[in-house]
Amino acid sequence: MAVCCLSMFLVGLDTTIVNVGLPSIGEGLDVGTRGLEWIVDAYTLVLAALLISSGALADRFGRRRIFQYGLALFGLASLLCALAPSAGVLVAARAVQGVGASMLSPVALAIVVNAMPDPKERAQAIGVWASVFGLSTAAGPVVGGALLEGLDWRSLFWINAPVILAALLLSARFVPESRAERPRRLDVPGQILLTLVIASVVGVLIEGPHVGWTSPWSLTCYAVAVVATAVFLRTESRRPEPLMDLGLFRRPVFNGAVVGAVAVFVALNTTLLLNTLYLQESRGWTALAAGVATLPLALGATVCAPWSGRMVGRTGARRPLLLAAGFITAGGLCMVGLTPHTSVLLLLTAYLLIGIGFGFANAPITSTAVNGLPPSRTAVAGAITSTARQLGAAIGIALAGGLVATAAPQEIASASRPGWILVTACGVLLAAVSRTSRPKE
16 A cells, blocks of 8 residues: 555656746746646646556556556656756656556556455545545645755656655565456557547647647647547447446536546646746745745645545535535635735635645545446546546646746736636536535445
8 A cells, every 4th residue: 555655646746746846947948838838748648648548458467567667667757857958858758757657546546456355444545545646746846846945956856766766666575466357458549549639639728829729730739639539439439348438428427527527637737837937937936935835735635635535435425525616716716816916825825725625626526436336337437537637737737828828927927817717617617516416425
Protein backbone atom coordinates (compact mmCIF):
# COMPACT_ATOMS: atom_id res chain seq x y z
CA MET A 1 0.00 0.00 0.00
CA ALA A 2 2.80 2.41 0.91
CA VAL A 3 4.74 1.69 -2.29
CA CYS A 4 1.69 2.18 -4.48
CA CYS A 5 0.66 5.37 -2.68
CA LEU A 6 4.22 6.66 -3.15
CA SER A 7 3.84 6.30 -6.91
CA MET A 8 0.40 7.92 -6.80
CA PHE A 9 1.80 10.84 -4.86
CA LEU A 10 4.47 11.27 -7.54
CA VAL A 11 1.92 11.29 -10.38
CA GLY A 12 -0.29 13.84 -8.64
CA LEU A 13 2.65 15.98 -7.60
CA ASP A 14 4.00 16.23 -11.14
CA THR A 15 0.58 17.29 -12.38
CA THR A 16 0.84 20.56 -10.42
CA ILE A 17 4.42 21.06 -9.16
CA VAL A 18 5.50 22.63 -12.45
CA ASN A 19 2.83 25.36 -12.17
CA VAL A 20 4.69 27.39 -9.57
CA GLY A 21 7.92 27.14 -11.57
CA LEU A 22 6.47 28.38 -14.86
CA PRO A 23 7.82 31.94 -14.55
CA SER A 24 11.30 30.57 -13.81
CA ILE A 25 11.09 28.10 -16.70
CA GLY A 26 9.91 30.87 -19.02
CA GLU A 27 12.84 33.05 -18.04
CA GLY A 28 15.39 30.24 -18.18
CA LEU A 29 14.33 28.88 -21.57
CA ASP A 30 13.07 32.16 -23.05
CA VAL A 31 9.54 30.91 -23.65
CA GLY A 32 6.20 32.72 -23.35
CA THR A 33 2.87 31.72 -21.87
CA ARG A 34 1.94 29.75 -24.98
CA GLY A 35 4.96 27.46 -24.62
CA LEU A 36 4.49 27.20 -20.86
CA GLU A 37 0.97 25.87 -21.36
CA TRP A 38 2.34 23.08 -23.53
CA ILE A 39 4.97 22.24 -20.89
CA VAL A 40 2.15 21.59 -18.41
CA ASP A 41 -0.38 20.07 -20.79
CA ALA A 42 2.00 17.73 -22.65
CA TYR A 43 2.06 15.69 -19.43
CA THR A 44 -1.66 15.73 -18.64
CA LEU A 45 -2.73 15.22 -22.25
CA VAL A 46 -0.67 12.04 -22.71
CA LEU A 47 -1.63 10.80 -19.24
CA ALA A 48 -5.33 11.27 -20.00
CA ALA A 49 -5.06 9.52 -23.36
CA LEU A 50 -3.19 6.41 -22.18
CA LEU A 51 -4.68 5.61 -18.76
CA ILE A 52 -7.15 2.99 -20.01
CA SER A 53 -4.70 1.21 -22.33
CA SER A 54 -2.04 1.06 -19.62
CA GLY A 55 -4.53 -0.68 -17.34
CA ALA A 56 -5.26 -3.23 -20.06
CA LEU A 57 -1.53 -3.84 -20.61
CA ALA A 58 -1.06 -4.45 -16.89
CA ASP A 59 -3.96 -6.90 -16.76
CA ARG A 60 -2.41 -8.89 -19.62
CA PHE A 61 1.35 -8.76 -18.97
CA GLY A 62 1.47 -8.39 -15.19
CA ARG A 63 0.67 -5.43 -12.98
CA ARG A 64 3.96 -5.30 -11.11
CA ARG A 65 5.91 -5.55 -14.37
CA ILE A 66 4.04 -2.65 -16.02
CA PHE A 67 4.23 -0.70 -12.75
CA GLN A 68 8.02 -1.03 -12.69
CA TYR A 69 8.29 -0.17 -16.39
CA GLY A 70 6.24 2.93 -15.66
CA LEU A 71 8.50 3.91 -12.77
CA ALA A 72 11.62 3.49 -14.89
CA LEU A 73 10.18 5.46 -17.81
CA PHE A 74 8.92 8.20 -15.51
CA GLY A 75 12.35 8.47 -13.89
CA LEU A 76 14.18 8.59 -17.23
CA ALA A 77 11.82 11.26 -18.53
CA SER A 78 12.29 13.29 -15.33
CA LEU A 79 16.05 13.31 -15.94
CA LEU A 80 15.48 14.44 -19.53
CA CYS A 81 13.25 17.25 -18.23
CA ALA A 82 15.94 18.35 -15.78
CA LEU A 83 18.56 18.44 -18.54
CA ALA A 84 16.35 19.96 -21.26
CA PRO A 85 18.25 22.65 -23.22
CA SER A 86 15.11 24.11 -24.84
CA ALA A 87 11.37 24.38 -24.43
CA GLY A 88 10.76 21.90 -27.26
CA VAL A 89 12.87 19.23 -25.58
CA LEU A 90 11.14 19.90 -22.26
CA VAL A 91 7.69 19.52 -23.83
CA ALA A 92 8.73 16.22 -25.43
CA ALA A 93 10.20 14.94 -22.16
CA ARG A 94 7.03 15.93 -20.30
CA ALA A 95 5.03 13.87 -22.80
CA VAL A 96 7.23 10.85 -22.07
CA GLN A 97 6.66 11.50 -18.36
CA GLY A 98 2.94 11.26 -19.09
CA VAL A 99 3.44 7.84 -20.71
CA GLY A 100 5.23 6.60 -17.59
CA ALA A 101 2.62 8.13 -15.28
CA SER A 102 -0.17 6.36 -17.16
CA MET A 103 1.43 3.05 -16.14
CA LEU A 104 1.44 4.02 -12.46
CA SER A 105 -1.93 5.42 -11.46
CA PRO A 106 -4.44 2.75 -12.60
CA VAL A 107 -1.96 -0.10 -12.22
CA ALA A 108 -1.05 0.74 -8.63
CA LEU A 109 -4.72 0.92 -7.66
CA ALA A 110 -5.33 -2.49 -9.27
CA ILE A 111 -2.38 -3.92 -7.29
CA VAL A 112 -3.83 -2.58 -4.03
CA VAL A 113 -7.32 -3.92 -4.76
CA ASN A 114 -5.95 -7.34 -5.73
CA ALA A 115 -3.76 -7.54 -2.59
CA MET A 116 -6.66 -6.73 -0.22
CA PRO A 117 -9.54 -9.18 -0.72
CA ASP A 118 -11.37 -8.13 2.46
CA PRO A 119 -14.08 -5.62 1.37
CA LYS A 120 -13.77 -3.45 4.50
CA GLU A 121 -9.98 -3.26 4.28
CA ARG A 122 -10.21 -2.57 0.55
CA ALA A 123 -12.64 0.30 1.11
CA GLN A 124 -10.30 1.83 3.69
CA ALA A 125 -7.39 1.46 1.28
CA ILE A 126 -9.28 3.25 -1.50
CA GLY A 127 -10.08 6.04 0.98
CA VAL A 128 -6.39 6.43 1.78
CA TRP A 129 -5.68 6.34 -1.95
CA ALA A 130 -8.07 9.22 -2.61
CA SER A 131 -6.52 11.22 0.23
CA VAL A 132 -3.00 10.73 -1.13
CA PHE A 133 -4.10 11.81 -4.59
CA GLY A 134 -5.78 14.94 -3.25
CA LEU A 135 -2.79 15.77 -1.07
CA SER A 136 -0.26 15.29 -3.86
CA THR A 137 -2.15 17.45 -6.35
CA ALA A 138 -2.67 20.27 -3.87
CA ALA A 139 0.87 20.03 -2.43
CA GLY A 140 2.61 20.46 -5.79
CA PRO A 141 2.85 24.28 -5.68
CA VAL A 142 4.10 24.25 -2.08
CA VAL A 143 6.85 21.70 -2.77
CA GLY A 144 7.75 23.47 -6.01
CA GLY A 145 8.00 26.84 -4.30
CA ALA A 146 10.28 25.43 -1.59
CA LEU A 147 12.60 23.87 -4.19
CA LEU A 148 12.78 27.07 -6.24
CA GLU A 149 13.70 29.13 -3.22
CA GLY A 150 17.17 27.60 -3.02
CA LEU A 151 17.58 25.96 -6.45
CA ASP A 152 16.50 26.55 -10.05
CA TRP A 153 13.54 25.16 -11.99
CA ARG A 154 15.42 21.98 -12.93
CA SER A 155 15.15 20.84 -9.30
CA LEU A 156 11.42 20.32 -9.91
CA PHE A 157 12.42 17.26 -11.94
CA TRP A 158 15.61 16.15 -10.15
CA ILE A 159 13.49 15.61 -7.01
CA ASN A 160 11.79 12.65 -8.71
CA ALA A 161 14.99 10.60 -8.98
CA PRO A 162 15.36 9.42 -5.35
CA VAL A 163 11.61 8.77 -5.08
CA ILE A 164 11.65 6.65 -8.25
CA LEU A 165 14.70 4.69 -7.09
CA ALA A 166 13.09 3.96 -3.71
CA ALA A 167 9.82 2.88 -5.34
CA LEU A 168 11.63 0.55 -7.76
CA LEU A 169 13.56 -1.16 -4.96
CA LEU A 170 10.53 -1.45 -2.68
CA SER A 171 8.22 -2.72 -5.43
CA ALA A 172 10.71 -5.48 -6.30
CA ARG A 173 10.72 -6.56 -2.65
CA PHE A 174 7.12 -6.11 -1.49
CA VAL A 175 4.69 -5.82 -4.43
CA PRO A 176 3.22 -9.16 -5.58
CA GLU A 177 2.75 -9.91 -9.28
CA SER A 178 -0.84 -10.30 -10.47
CA ARG A 179 -2.81 -10.49 -13.70
CA ALA A 180 -6.46 -10.37 -14.63
CA GLU A 181 -8.13 -13.78 -14.98
CA ARG A 182 -9.47 -12.65 -18.34
CA PRO A 183 -7.42 -9.70 -19.61
CA ARG A 184 -8.98 -7.31 -22.09
CA ARG A 185 -7.61 -7.05 -25.61
CA LEU A 186 -5.75 -3.91 -26.57
CA ASP A 187 -7.87 -1.60 -28.70
CA VAL A 188 -5.25 0.13 -30.88
CA PRO A 189 -7.70 1.95 -33.22
CA GLY A 190 -9.66 3.22 -30.24
CA GLN A 191 -6.48 4.41 -28.51
CA ILE A 192 -5.30 6.33 -31.58
CA LEU A 193 -8.70 7.96 -32.07
CA LEU A 194 -9.03 8.92 -28.38
CA THR A 195 -5.58 10.53 -28.49
CA LEU A 196 -6.57 12.50 -31.60
CA VAL A 197 -9.74 13.76 -29.93
CA ILE A 198 -7.98 14.93 -26.75
CA ALA A 199 -4.98 16.41 -28.58
CA SER A 200 -7.10 18.38 -31.04
CA VAL A 201 -9.37 19.80 -28.35
CA VAL A 202 -6.55 20.82 -26.01
CA GLY A 203 -4.41 22.00 -28.92
CA VAL A 204 -6.99 24.43 -30.24
CA LEU A 205 -7.65 25.78 -26.73
CA ILE A 206 -3.94 26.56 -26.30
CA GLU A 207 -3.19 27.84 -29.79
CA GLY A 208 -6.54 29.48 -30.59
CA PRO A 209 -5.90 32.75 -28.71
CA HIS A 210 -2.61 33.18 -30.59
CA VAL A 211 -3.39 32.04 -34.14
CA GLY A 212 -7.06 33.04 -34.18
CA TRP A 213 -10.19 31.00 -33.56
CA THR A 214 -11.08 31.05 -37.27
CA SER A 215 -7.57 30.53 -38.64
CA PRO A 216 -6.88 27.54 -40.94
CA TRP A 217 -5.02 25.82 -38.08
CA SER A 218 -7.96 26.18 -35.70
CA LEU A 219 -10.50 25.10 -38.34
CA THR A 220 -8.40 22.02 -39.00
CA CYS A 221 -8.41 21.17 -35.28
CA TYR A 222 -12.19 21.55 -35.14
CA ALA A 223 -12.57 19.21 -38.09
CA VAL A 224 -10.16 16.63 -36.65
CA ALA A 225 -11.96 16.70 -33.28
CA VAL A 226 -15.40 16.21 -34.84
CA VAL A 227 -14.37 13.50 -37.29
CA ALA A 228 -12.19 11.64 -34.76
CA THR A 229 -15.01 11.70 -32.19
CA ALA A 230 -17.55 10.35 -34.70
CA VAL A 231 -15.21 7.59 -35.88
CA PHE A 232 -14.26 6.76 -32.28
CA LEU A 233 -17.91 6.33 -31.25
CA ARG A 234 -18.63 4.20 -34.31
CA THR A 235 -15.53 2.05 -33.86
CA GLU A 236 -16.05 1.50 -30.13
CA SER A 237 -19.70 0.52 -30.59
CA ARG A 238 -18.66 -2.32 -32.92
CA ARG A 239 -15.70 -3.79 -31.04
CA PRO A 240 -16.26 -6.79 -28.74
CA GLU A 241 -13.75 -5.41 -26.21
CA PRO A 242 -13.59 -1.65 -26.75
CA LEU A 243 -11.13 0.73 -25.13
CA MET A 244 -14.06 2.63 -23.66
CA ASP A 245 -17.28 0.85 -22.71
CA LEU A 246 -19.86 3.17 -24.30
CA GLY A 247 -22.65 1.27 -22.56
CA LEU A 248 -21.63 2.97 -19.33
CA PHE A 249 -22.71 6.31 -20.79
CA ARG A 250 -26.30 5.08 -20.96
CA ARG A 251 -26.39 5.54 -17.19
CA PRO A 252 -27.16 9.16 -16.20
CA VAL A 253 -25.36 8.58 -12.89
CA PHE A 254 -22.16 7.64 -14.70
CA ASN A 255 -22.42 10.59 -17.09
CA GLY A 256 -22.80 12.85 -14.07
CA ALA A 257 -19.65 11.43 -12.49
CA VAL A 258 -17.62 12.00 -15.68
CA VAL A 259 -18.88 15.58 -16.07
CA GLY A 260 -18.21 16.21 -12.37
CA ALA A 261 -14.66 14.89 -12.66
CA VAL A 262 -13.93 17.23 -15.58
CA ALA A 263 -15.49 20.21 -13.77
CA VAL A 264 -13.54 19.69 -10.53
CA PHE A 265 -10.19 19.46 -12.29
CA VAL A 266 -10.90 22.39 -14.60
CA ALA A 267 -11.58 24.44 -11.45
CA LEU A 268 -8.48 23.19 -9.60
CA ASN A 269 -6.01 23.69 -12.44
CA THR A 270 -7.45 27.04 -13.45
CA THR A 271 -6.98 28.13 -9.83
CA LEU A 272 -3.38 26.91 -9.61
CA LEU A 273 -2.21 28.46 -12.88
CA LEU A 274 -3.93 31.81 -12.34
CA ASN A 275 -2.60 31.89 -8.78
CA THR A 276 0.98 31.35 -9.97
CA LEU A 277 0.91 33.99 -12.70
CA TYR A 278 -1.00 36.55 -10.63
CA LEU A 279 1.13 36.32 -7.49
CA GLN A 280 4.53 36.07 -9.19
CA GLU A 281 4.06 38.21 -12.30
CA SER A 282 1.55 40.81 -11.10
CA ARG A 283 2.38 41.13 -7.41
CA GLY A 284 6.06 40.22 -7.53
CA TRP A 285 5.91 37.39 -4.99
CA THR A 286 8.65 34.77 -4.92
CA ALA A 287 7.91 31.21 -6.04
CA LEU A 288 8.07 30.07 -2.40
CA ALA A 289 5.58 32.72 -1.28
CA ALA A 290 3.23 31.82 -4.13
CA GLY A 291 3.49 28.15 -3.21
CA VAL A 292 2.91 28.81 0.50
CA ALA A 293 -0.21 30.79 -0.44
CA THR A 294 -1.75 27.53 -1.65
CA LEU A 295 -1.24 25.83 1.72
CA PRO A 296 -4.88 26.51 2.70
CA LEU A 297 -5.91 24.72 -0.51
CA ALA A 298 -3.71 21.72 0.33
CA LEU A 299 -4.96 21.71 3.92
CA GLY A 300 -8.61 21.79 2.87
CA ALA A 301 -8.12 18.95 0.39
CA THR A 302 -6.15 16.79 2.84
CA VAL A 303 -8.61 17.14 5.72
CA CYS A 304 -11.81 16.81 3.72
CA ALA A 305 -10.90 13.91 1.39
CA PRO A 306 -11.09 11.16 4.06
CA TRP A 307 -14.06 12.91 5.69
CA SER A 308 -15.83 12.81 2.33
CA GLY A 309 -15.08 9.09 1.97
CA ARG A 310 -16.68 8.33 5.33
CA MET A 311 -19.66 10.50 4.43
CA VAL A 312 -20.17 8.61 1.16
CA GLY A 313 -20.22 5.34 3.10
CA ARG A 314 -22.85 6.63 5.55
CA THR A 315 -25.19 8.79 3.48
CA GLY A 316 -24.24 8.35 -0.19
CA ALA A 317 -22.60 10.68 -2.69
CA ARG A 318 -25.12 13.52 -2.92
CA ARG A 319 -24.29 15.37 0.30
CA PRO A 320 -20.49 15.55 -0.18
CA LEU A 321 -21.01 16.52 -3.83
CA LEU A 322 -23.27 19.39 -2.76
CA LEU A 323 -20.70 20.48 -0.20
CA ALA A 324 -17.97 20.34 -2.85
CA ALA A 325 -20.11 22.40 -5.22
CA GLY A 326 -20.89 25.00 -2.57
CA PHE A 327 -17.29 25.49 -1.47
CA ILE A 328 -15.88 25.66 -5.03
CA THR A 329 -18.59 28.16 -6.03
CA ALA A 330 -17.89 30.30 -2.97
CA GLY A 331 -14.14 30.24 -3.62
CA GLY A 332 -14.59 31.31 -7.22
CA LEU A 333 -16.95 34.13 -6.23
CA CYS A 334 -14.34 35.48 -3.82
CA MET A 335 -12.00 36.04 -6.77
CA VAL A 336 -14.26 37.40 -9.53
CA GLY A 337 -13.42 40.97 -8.49
CA LEU A 338 -9.65 40.36 -8.36
CA THR A 339 -7.42 43.44 -8.55
CA PRO A 340 -3.64 43.93 -8.22
CA HIS A 341 -4.25 44.92 -4.59
CA THR A 342 -6.78 42.32 -3.41
CA SER A 343 -6.22 41.54 0.26
CA VAL A 344 -4.12 38.51 1.11
CA LEU A 345 -6.79 37.37 3.57
CA LEU A 346 -9.37 37.17 0.77
CA LEU A 347 -6.92 35.25 -1.43
CA LEU A 348 -6.19 32.71 1.30
CA THR A 349 -9.90 32.35 2.08
CA ALA A 350 -10.66 31.64 -1.57
CA TYR A 351 -7.91 29.03 -1.81
CA LEU A 352 -9.14 27.35 1.38
CA LEU A 353 -12.72 27.19 0.09
CA ILE A 354 -11.63 25.70 -3.25
CA GLY A 355 -9.37 23.20 -1.47
CA ILE A 356 -12.24 22.06 0.78
CA GLY A 357 -14.45 21.67 -2.29
CA PHE A 358 -11.77 19.65 -4.06
CA GLY A 359 -11.36 17.41 -1.01
CA PHE A 360 -15.06 16.70 -0.78
CA ALA A 361 -15.41 15.97 -4.52
CA ASN A 362 -13.15 13.01 -5.34
CA ALA A 363 -14.66 10.21 -3.24
CA PRO A 364 -18.31 10.78 -4.28
CA ILE A 365 -17.34 11.09 -7.96
CA THR A 366 -15.53 7.74 -7.87
CA SER A 367 -18.33 6.14 -5.86
CA THR A 368 -20.98 7.46 -8.23
CA ALA A 369 -19.10 6.17 -11.26
CA VAL A 370 -18.74 2.57 -10.06
CA ASN A 371 -21.85 2.20 -7.88
CA GLY A 372 -24.05 -0.68 -8.92
CA LEU A 373 -21.67 -2.01 -11.58
CA PRO A 374 -20.46 -5.63 -11.70
CA PRO A 375 -16.77 -6.15 -10.85
CA SER A 376 -15.92 -6.70 -14.52
CA ARG A 377 -16.93 -3.11 -15.35
CA THR A 378 -15.76 -1.16 -12.29
CA ALA A 379 -12.12 -1.01 -13.42
CA VAL A 380 -13.05 0.50 -16.78
CA ALA A 381 -15.46 2.92 -15.10
CA GLY A 382 -12.72 4.03 -12.72
CA ALA A 383 -10.26 4.44 -15.61
CA ILE A 384 -12.74 6.58 -17.56
CA THR A 385 -13.27 8.92 -14.60
CA SER A 386 -9.48 9.14 -14.12
CA THR A 387 -9.20 10.06 -17.80
CA ALA A 388 -11.91 12.69 -17.29
CA ARG A 389 -9.93 14.17 -14.37
CA GLN A 390 -6.77 14.53 -16.45
CA LEU A 391 -8.73 15.91 -19.41
CA GLY A 392 -10.20 18.50 -17.04
CA ALA A 393 -6.69 19.38 -15.85
CA ALA A 394 -5.50 19.89 -19.44
CA ILE A 395 -8.54 21.98 -20.35
CA GLY A 396 -8.20 24.10 -17.21
CA ILE A 397 -4.55 24.90 -17.99
CA ALA A 398 -5.35 25.69 -21.62
CA LEU A 399 -8.25 28.00 -20.79
CA ALA A 400 -6.48 29.80 -17.95
CA GLY A 401 -3.32 30.27 -20.00
CA GLY A 402 -5.31 31.62 -22.93
CA LEU A 403 -6.88 34.31 -20.74
CA VAL A 404 -3.59 35.81 -19.59
CA ALA A 405 -1.34 34.87 -22.52
CA THR A 406 -1.02 38.41 -23.86
CA ALA A 407 -1.64 40.35 -20.62
CA ALA A 408 1.01 42.63 -19.18
CA PRO A 409 1.86 42.01 -15.49
CA GLN A 410 -0.38 44.87 -14.32
CA GLU A 411 -3.26 43.50 -16.45
CA ILE A 412 -3.18 39.89 -15.22
CA ALA A 413 -5.70 40.48 -12.41
CA SER A 414 -8.39 41.87 -14.72
CA ALA A 415 -7.55 39.41 -17.51
CA SER A 416 -7.96 36.47 -15.13
CA ARG A 417 -11.47 37.42 -13.94
CA PRO A 418 -13.21 35.26 -16.58
CA GLY A 419 -11.14 32.38 -15.22
CA TRP A 420 -12.59 32.88 -11.77
CA ILE A 421 -16.06 33.04 -13.30
CA LEU A 422 -15.19 29.67 -14.90
CA VAL A 423 -14.23 28.25 -11.49
CA THR A 424 -17.55 29.47 -10.10
CA ALA A 425 -19.41 27.91 -13.04
CA CYS A 426 -17.67 24.59 -12.38
CA GLY A 427 -19.04 24.68 -8.84
CA VAL A 428 -22.55 25.34 -10.13
CA LEU A 429 -22.19 22.49 -12.64
CA LEU A 430 -21.10 20.16 -9.84
CA ALA A 431 -24.26 21.06 -7.93
CA ALA A 432 -26.30 20.06 -10.97
CA VAL A 433 -24.35 16.79 -11.20
CA SER A 434 -25.19 15.98 -7.59
CA ARG A 435 -28.84 15.62 -8.61
CA THR A 436 -27.95 12.43 -10.50
CA SER A 437 -26.66 10.81 -7.27
CA ARG A 438 -28.99 8.96 -4.97
CA PRO A 439 -28.95 10.03 -1.30
CA LYS A 440 -27.93 6.56 -0.18
CA GLU A 441 -25.95 4.34 -2.53
